[in-house]
Amino acid sequence: MEYMTIQDAADKWEISSRRIQVLCVEGRIPGAQKFGRQWAIPADTSKPQDARIKSGRYRKNTKTGDSNNGKA
Incomplete structure (x- = not known):
């Protein structure tokens, strides 16, 4: 591969x-592996x-019901 x-x-x-x-750390790039300090991404992987x-x-803010999060 x-x-x-x-x-x-x-x-x-x-x-x-x-x-x-960041995408590698979050696990959003399938097949990405970390070797030491570097990441190896499969060449046939598409962009997430x-x-x-x-x-x-x-x-909406579920506590107050407004959409501006309590700001005037």
Whole structure:
């Protein structure tokens, strides 16, 4: 199996190398393995999906029922 470095993945996926490190630590890149201080990412792995909320709406505060989290 072929592996790529964090920098290779950053160039391929067009995101920062630090973000790739965080994704590896969170376990969001399948097959990524840490060897000492470096990560090895399988070369055929695709970029993980963006997990941010895309609706543009904030969630309601469940304690007060408002959506501005108690701010005026």
